[in-house]
Amino acid sequence: MEANGKIFVVVAVLAVILTGIFVYLFLLDRKVRKLEKQAKEKSEKKES
Amino acid sequence: MIKGLWWKGLAGILLMYAVIAGFFIPVPDTMIEESIRNVFYHVGMWFGMFVLLTSSFVFSLRYLTKFDEKEDIRAVESVNTGLLFGLLGIVTGMIWAKNTWGDFWVRDPKLDGAAVAIFIYLAYTILRGSIDDVQKRAKVSAVYNILAYILWIVFVLVLPRTANSSIHPGQDGAPVMALELSTTTRMVFWPAMAGWILLGIWVLDLRIRIRLIKRTIEHGYGSER
Numbered sequence: 001m002e003a004n005g006k007i008f009v010v011v012a013v014l015a016v017i018l019t020g021i022f023v024y025l026f027l028l029d030r031k032v033r034k035l036e037k038q039a040k041e042k043s044e045k046k047e048s
Numbered sequence: 049m050i051k052g053l054w055w056k057g058l059a060g061i062l063l064m065y066a067v068i069a070g071f072f073i074p075v076p077d078t079m080i081e082e083s084i085r086n087v088f089y090h091v092g093m094w095f096g097m098f099v100l101l102t103s104s105f106v107f108s109l110r111y112l113t114k115f116d117e118k119e120d121i122r123a124v125e126s127v128n129t130g131l132l133f134g135l136l137g138i139v140t141g142m143i144w145a146k147n148t149w150g151d152f153w154v155r156d157p158k159l160d161g162a163a164v165a166i167f168i169y170l171a172y173t174i175l176r177g178s179i180d181d182v183q184k185r186a187k188v189s190a191v192y193n194i195l196a197y198i199l200w201i202v203f204v205l206v207l208p209r210t211a212n213s214s215i216h217p218g219q220d221g222a223p224v225m226a227l228e229l230s231t232t233t234r235m236v237f238w239p240a241m242a243g244w245i246l247l248g249i250w251v252l253d254l255r256i257r258i259r260l261i262k263r264t265i266e267h268g269y270g271s272e273r
Contacts, residue, residue: 002135007071010071011067011071011072012070014067014071015064015067015068018060018063018064018067019064021058022059022060022063025056025250025254026056026252027253029056029250029254032257032258032261033260036257036260036261037256037265039261039265043264047094
């Protein structure tokens with residue numbers, strides 16, 4: 001397949017997209033973690 | 049869910065490997081030629097769906113043993129994520145089918161079984177939407193979900209194998225079994241499957257956590273314990 005060349009260009013594009021999706025997921029994960037912490041803190045405050 | 053970040057990074061590494069190696073390794077010369085590389089991506093959708101639906105089944109069983117609403121949330125989000133993977137599996141399969149068998153859909157026990165299975169789970173989400181009472185909805189849908197899982201196994205894993213006439217690979221007699229036997233192909237295939245499964249679990253993990261936060265907010269703070 002590499003014989004007719006340029007397939008590496010497609011692989012590079014896919015690699016960038018995949019990296020983008022994973023960076024995005026990590027950021028989303030961090031956001032959710034912050035919200036979890038906030039919700040937990042508020043619920044503890046209310047109980048005490 | 050699984051603790052820590054390592055498995056999320058692992059999912060990224062495995063899928064990156066699947067994309068890069070998946071395009072560069074030599075593949076066996078079969079009738080479907082280079083399109084065999086789809087196996088690293090299309091089949092991953094079904095592996096992901098299978099794991100997600102199994103997790104949904106387990107959560108529904110757990111709901112019925114302790115009637116904890118959180119288990120119901122975990123079960124429904126597993127189905128939602130599983131449906132996403134299933135629909136992607138159908139669409140990617142249709143593209144591949146068009147270029148291999150000449151049509152987007154061919155009458156085949158494997159394809160029809162997969163379609164029926166998707167409808168069974170779509171019915172699950174419709175069933176949930178039709179019951180307003182939270183506890184009743186959780187109970188009814190947990191029972192339905194257990195039945196749905198058994199039907200899924202029958203339609204996707206058992207019936208196509210007994211039908212003995214499928215042209216879809218993955219069983220004896222079907223063309224392109226050579227792919228399963230090629231060692232280099234296998235060295236990309238299994239890491240890719242693990243990557244897709246982990247990605248599915250990650251998306252599920254996010255969906256569940258968001259729903260639990262929402263629940264804490266809606267029920268008032270302090271109900272979370």
